[in-house]
Every structure is written in C-alpha cells, then in structure tokens.
Amino acid sequence: MNLNTILEVKRPSAADQISQWREGYAWLAGGTWLFSEPQVATSTLIDLDGLGWTPLSATADGLEIAATCRVADLHAFKGPAGWRAVPLFRDCIDAFLMSFKIWNAATIGGNICMSLPAGAMISLTAGLEGVCTLWPRDGQPRTVPVVDFVTGNHKNVLQPGELLRSIHLPASALSKRYAMRQMSLTRLGRSAALIIGTAEDPGAKEGADFLLTITASTPRPVQLRFAKMPSAEELRHALNEQLPVDGYFQDVHGSARYKRHLTYYFAEQIRAELA
Numbered sequence: 001m002n003l004n005t006i007l008e009v010k011r012p013s014a015a016d017q018i019s020q021w022r023e024g025y026a027w028l029a030g031g032t033w034l035f036s037e038p039q040v041a042t043s044t045l046i047d048l049d050g051l052g053w054t055p056l057s058a059t060a061d062g063l064e065i066a067a068t069c070r071v072a073d074l075h076a077f078k079g080p081a082g083w084r085a086v087p088l089f090r091d092c093i094d095a096f097l098m099s100f101k102i103w104n105a106a107t108i109g110g111n112i113c114m115s116l117p118a119g120a121m122i123s124l125t126a127g128l129e130g131v132c133t134l135w136p137r138d139g140q141p142r143t144v145p146v147v148d149f150v151t152g153n154h155k156n157v158l159q160p161g162e163l164l165r166s167i168h169l170p171a172s173a174l175s176k177r178y179a180m181r182q183m184s185l186t187r188l189g190r191s192a193a194l195i196i197g198t199a200e201d202p203g204a205k206e207g208a209d210f211l212l213t214i215t216a217s218t219p220r221p222v223q224l225r226f227a228k229m230p231s232a233e234e235l236r237h238a239l240n241e242q243l244p245v246d247g248y249f250q251d252v253h254g255s256a257r258y259k260r261h262l263t264y265y266f267a268e269q270i271r272a273e274l275a
C-alpha cells in the first residue's frame, strides 16, 4: 500500500551516515510489513539496501547472516557437510506464511525485528543458538543472544535507532542433530507452535546435551537446556517448572490451552526422536 505519511526516503551507503535518530524515522528492510499497513507515526524511511552487506558468510566459526539477507537467499544456502542442522533453515522457512512477494523481499533481520511469536526466523536462529550484533546510534556495538532479543509479542531489546546488523550461528550448533515440529490451527495459517530440539551425538559428551527451543506457542522464545538427554518425566517436569500455565500466547491462531497442549506433545516427540 502507499504510505502517505512518508516525507523522505534516505538511502545511506554506511549506517553511521544516520548519526542522529529522530522521531518518525524507521529502518526499511524488505518493506513487506512496513508497506502492509498504515505507518501513521513514520515520516522517514531509511533504506538498508544501500549498505551492501554480504548476505551470508560461512567460516570455520559458523555462519554470519546479515540482517539484510533475504529469506530466499537463506533458503538456497548449502553449508559444509558437517553442518547437519542446515536443512532446518528450509524447514523453518517453509513454516513461514508468505506470498511470493514476501518470500523474495523479506529479510531475516526484518522478521526478527518484527518480534512476532510466530516469527519463524526467530525460531530458527534461537534454536541454533544465534547471537545478534546490534549497532546503537551512539555507542559501541553490542551482542545479544536471539533468545533474549525478543522480549514479548512485537517487543524486543532494540533502543530507538538501534540497528540489527547480523546474526551469528555458531558452527557447534550448526553441527548438531536436530528435530523440529510445527503446527498451525488452519492450513497456511500462522504457527501455533514451532518447537526445535538439538542434541550432540550420543557419546560426544557424557549422555549428549539437549536444547529445546519453544516458539510461537509463547509470546517470546523459551529455551530449556539439559546437560544430558532427559527422560520423558524429566522433560515434563522442566516444562512445568519453566513455563507456567499462563505463559502461553493466546490469539486468533490458537487458544493458550491448545498451544500448551502442542508444546508438551511436540516436546516429547522431539526428545524421543533425538534420544
């Protein structure tokens, strides 16, 4: 849609060209959400496209995903053979409700900054122990784990004008085994639950660690880490402890009770698959 409150579009070639942040400014990534509804409080868009960030850089340490990397680019990524979790990129992207236009224009950073419970790129990067690099307007860069970046439905830790620069996925997480489950109340609807488990190989360490990342059914990602693979009983107990009955997200895509049921059901399936 046309945004008739926009007076100016800035196209910087470096982020520090925007030294002063004013009310009404907004970073523009793929624009798929920004142009989907009126933005009455926004008067200036600052296009990130001219920054020319390399979308994906793979090194021995892991994968650096620029915030401006398009969903379609991540979908096409093929990592080294040892990165066994790379197929999870596609599993999560396929769980993302989107049209052809969103598929080709939306960015990984835009999806994370929207901070929706059903943000599939949040699920993916939190599940793979991603760490965000943030560029404040007037300070040194800082890093925040993805799991702590989102603080609630459409809420995150970004300060006014702060830019999400990139997300780092460590090679150690990319090399793990994984299992994922997702459910929507309606076909092609938003995720009601998207749950990811990762684990080391049995024998790699005593008992193989297990990381469970719960998204979509909760307003923000919830992570449960176990030093060794839990039993079904231990997992259920940990869920009871860390996720109170009122800790689930209720909306038109599912009641909190339904999402809680899916969370327990899928968590146990994932545990059994990886055990």
Ligand SMILES: Cc1cc2nc3c(=O)[nH]c(=O)nc-3n(C[C@H](O)[C@H](O)[C@H](O)COP(=O)(O)OP(=O)(O)OC[C@H]3O[C@@H](n4cnc5c(N)ncnc54)[C@H](O)[C@@H]3O)c2cc1C
Residues within 6 Å of the ligand: 026, 027, 028, 029, 030, 031, 032, 033, 034, 035, 036, 048, 067, 068, 096, 097, 098, 102, 105, 106, 107, 108, 109, 110, 111, 112, 113, 114, 116, 118, 119, 120, 121, 158, 162, 163, 164, 165, 189, 190, 191
């Ligand atoms: C019809 C429709 C259905 C959708 N369904 C889903 C769904 O099922 N699941 C889901 O997760 N999302 C869904 N979305 C929203 C989707 O998350 C966004 O459209 C998309 O991911 C945003 O990416 P973008 O690059 O286009 O961001 P933009 O629209 O350009 O920006 C989104 C927001 O993030 C800010 N932003 C963008 N990049 C940065 C950055 N690097 N640093 C700081 N701030 C930044 C912008 O200022 C803006 O506030 C849907 C959207 C639409 C229109």
